[in-house]
Amino acid sequence: MFSLTSKTLRRGRRVAAGSLIAVTALTLTAGVAQAQTSTKTASDRCTADNLSVRLGRTDIGAGNIRIPLVFTNKGKKTCSLRGFPGVSLTLKEGTPVGKPATRSGSVGSAVRLKPGQSAHAVLHTVNDGVSDTPCWSKAQLVRVYAPGSKEAMTAGTDGLRVCGGRFDVTTLKPGAAD
Template structure:
C-alpha cells in the first residue's frame, strides 16, 4: 500500500472521529438546554402556583378573621341582647327607677274588686296597694292565675291584653290595678271553667306570689285576660 493511500485513510478516520465528538457535544448541549428549560418552566410553574395560593391564603385568613369576628359579634350581640331582655326588663316590660325602687310583694296587699259587666264582657279590678313605708314603682302586666278552693289551678293563666301602660309611682297607702276580663256565658262555644275562689298573682318584676280571695270569678268562652297596671283601684274606684 502506498504512502498516499495511508495518509488518505488516516485523514478520513480523523474526520470521522471529529464528527462523532461534535455530535456528542451537540447532544450534551441539547440535554442541558432541555434541563435548563425544564427547570425554568418548573420555576415559573412554582412561582405561578405560589402567586395563586398567596391571595387564597390571604383571602382565607381574611375570611377566617371575618367569620370569627362575625361569629363573635353574633354571639356577643345575641347573648347581650338576650341578657338585656331577660335581666334589664322585668316581667312588665317596663323598668322602675331601680330594682330597689320596685314594689316588693312583702310591702303590698292584693284584693279583687267588684265585677263590672257590660257589652258581654265582665271586668274585675285586681288591686295592688302599697302597705310599706316608702314610695315604690310598678309597671306593666302582673302574672295571674285562677285557683279553686283547694289551691288547684283552674284553666290557663291570664293572657296579656292592651298596651303596656306606664310605670306607676305608689306612695304608702296608694294603689294600682290591672283589669281582669272574661265574657258572658254563651258568647262563645267554649264552656265556662270551674268557678275560681282564689286569684294568684305575681306583681311585675316579682317572683313572690300573692293571693286574694274572690267571691266567685268564673271564666267563660276560654277568655281570661289581664291588662297593664293603672293608677287607682278601678274605673269606679
Template sequence: MSLTFKTLGRGRRVAAGSLIAVAALGLTACQSGPDATSRPSSNAAPVTSHDQQSGDGSQSAGGKPTGAGPQSSANGRGPSASSAKETSPGGKPTGKAPSAAQSQASAMAASDRCTADQMSLRLGASDIGAGNIRYPLVFTNKGKKACSLRGYPGVSLIKRDGSAVGKPATRGGGSGGAVRLQPGQSAHVLLHTLNEGVSDTPCWDRSQLVFVYPPGSKEPMTTGSAGLRVCGGRFDVTAVEAGGLG
C-alpha cells in the same frame, strides 16, 4: 521621521486613555443602575407584607406612616373613626358611660318598684255589661314609703290545692305609664272574661284563688277569687292604672 512617530505615539496614548475613561464610566453606570431600581422594590416589600397581614398599606418606602391609615379605616380595613371616638385619651372606652348611666337608672327604678311584701291585694266586685265581665284587681301600698308600679301583672287562677285552672291571663289594652303610690294609695288592673252563654266555648272550672305576680316582681301574691270563672275562652288583664275600684 522620529518627530512624526512621537506625535503619533502620543495621540495613541491619549486615545487609549479616553477609551479607558469611557469604559470606567460605563462600568460605573452598570453597577449603580440596577441598585437604583432595586432599592425601592426591596423597601416596598415590607409594605406588601403589611398589606397582607393587616390590610393597611399605610407605610412609605422607608417604613414611616404615610397618613393612609384613616383612608384604609374608612374602607373597613383598620380602626374606624367611630371606634376611635369610643375611646378616651387615656385609652378607656367612653361608650361605657351611657351604659353605666342606664344601668344605674335601671337599678334606681328597681329599688323604687312596689314589691309583693309591701302591698296588699284584693279582688273587687264584678262589673257585668254587654256580655262582658270585668273584675278590678287592686294593689295597695301598705309600706312606709312611696313606690311605683308599671305594666302588666302575671295573673293565673288556681284551686285551693294549688292546681291551675285554665291558662294565665293574656295582656289586653295599652301598656300605660308608671303609677306612683304613696303609703295607703292603690292602683288596679282589670280582669276580663265573657258572660256564660255568649260563646259556644265552654267555661273553665271555678277557681278559689287568684295567683298574681305584680309588675316587675318575682314574688307572687294571692287573694280569694270569689268563685271567678272564665267563659268563652276569654281571659285577659290590663296594665296598671291609678286608683282602687270596687
C-alpha cells in the same frame, strides 16, 4: 389621578381613631345611664312584702265581665310598678283552674305608689253563652304576681268563672278603679 401620601393616610387614621374614641365614650355613657336607671327602678320596685292585693267591684256589660285587680302599697316607702301582673285562678287547696291570664294591651308607664296609694289592672272574661267555648270551674282564689316579682299573693273571689276561653289582664294604671 389621586395619590395617597403617608401624610394623608396618617391624618385619616387620626380621624378614624378619634371617631372610634367618641363613639366608645358615648356608648359607655349611655350604658352607665341605663344601668343607673335600671338599678333605681329595680331598687324601688314594689314587692309582695310591701303590697296587698284585692279584687274590686265587678263590672258586667255587653257580654263582658271586667274586674279590677287592685294593688295597694302597704309599706313605708314609695315604690314603683310597671307592666302586667301574672294572674291565675285556683281552688282553695291550690288546684289550678284553667290557664293563666293573657296580656292585653301595651306595657304602659311606671306607676309610683306612695304608702297607702293603689294601682290596678283589669281582669276580663265574657259572660256564659257569648261563645261556644265552655266555662271553667268557679275559682275560689286569684293567684297574683306583681310585675317583676316571683312571689305570689292571693285574693279571694266570689266564685269567679272564666267563660268563652277568654281570660286576660291589662297593664297597671294608677288608682283603685272601683
